[in-house]
Amino acid sequence: MRLLMRANAHRPVPEGDGPGGVEVASSPDTPGRPERWLWHMRLLDGAPAPSEGKVTLAMGQGRTLEVTVNTGAVRADVQLLDVTESELLDRDEKELVALIASESVAVVEGRHVLHPSDTLVLEGDDPLRVSVRPANGHASVAVVRLTSATDGPHGMSVNWVP
């Protein structure tokens, strides 16, 4: 499944919950659901205080991508992908990958145009490989990989809908 959330659809980080910013994706998506909380990704104005279960990445213009996980269930890896030509990005079927455009415009699979802060979440059995290229010359895209903290063949898939 592909879940594309435009920058104008992100919701503000709740007041009192660290530096201001927006939440770009979370699971479960709605607070107060009976499912256990698993992870959320936020674009913050400034740098948050480090703590267990958080991984951060500077995104330019003073913003920080913060990925927070339930360490008993999920592991997170975050990298910045700089592309000047088309590159292929692979994922495992049980892995959730989120692509968050940084300061420039990227094109994924030749059709999803990601403007700054647009977020594309990939999960499930399709797609397992996507192309990422800049719309104009150069693009920076944060690549977040969420995998199960439970090792072995019984490790669960990480999904947006828990």
Place this chain on the structure above:
Amino acid sequence: MFIRNAWYVIAWSEEITREPMQRKVLNEPIVLYRKQDGTPVALLDECAHRAYPLSAGRLIGDNIQCGYHGFEYDCSGVCLRVPAQERIPERARVQSYPLRESHRWVWIWMGDPELADSTPVPDTHWMTDPQWDRVTHTRLFRCRASLLHDNLLDLTHEAFLHTSSIGDEAVYENGITVEVNGPNVSVDRFMPNCHPSPLFAKATGEEKVDRWHTTEFQIPSLHTIHAGVVEPGGRREDGYLLEVLNAITPETDDTTWYFYAFCRNFAVGDEKVNDLLRTSLGDVLTEDDDALALQEERMKTRPDTRADVLIAQDAGVAKARRVMAKMLADEQKAAGSVA
């Protein structure tokens, strides 16, 4: 509670005449009629005097006269005459509502009238474009509006509820792309190299195609399903195209108006195809109405502790619910500030 600052379809153009008609939307009774120049009018269907329905009265020129004691209102809801006395009481007025008439649908704005002018009605031009043909239906569904939104945002139900017409296994065997853009949520599914749905096969004669459907939900009132089939590997724009318009207007908390237009760019003017589609799609709506009535019955008694168990295919449903809840909260907050 309903989002009020939005356009909702209240009637087909041809339904509104010089005879007052009544229709309830968002729990409010509305009287509809046309002025002598054809402009449609919407007022609260409740005389300010003793709540008698104005729709049971009569028109005098562009005004409407209550059938009980003769209070006469103009089309902005102002009382102009009380037959039994000269003085018109200050509170003798009824609410009027902005209307927009566009491509055979009449849209009503139930919220702050000042916001209506700056908000265009959604695009439905296929309803009157001569390059397109269409079949239409109007139903009053026996369920709350949110169940219809869920139904239209997750079309995998076609493979189980509509097996003889529009659904088969290709729908649930292929994944989705959900896009959230401001107040719009869309769910796109591409089904390559498969058979058309049974109804599409009858209407087009095609046997092997690429299929797609994209539900675009303009929250809170219109789902436009952009759909079609094309030869495998072909361009969508070269295929048999559909624009299926689903205007969803709450009547009450547990009943919903469904205004439906199935528009196509092929077999234009072919009455046999129109008859086939009208009958088959009418059956589809009946299947949905029956199913959602059952669901509504269960939901009325389900305790809050038994929330829906969502799956990946519900991503669009989940996002739309979230956007709608925020829109409603923002509207209520703004209304509280004004109060």
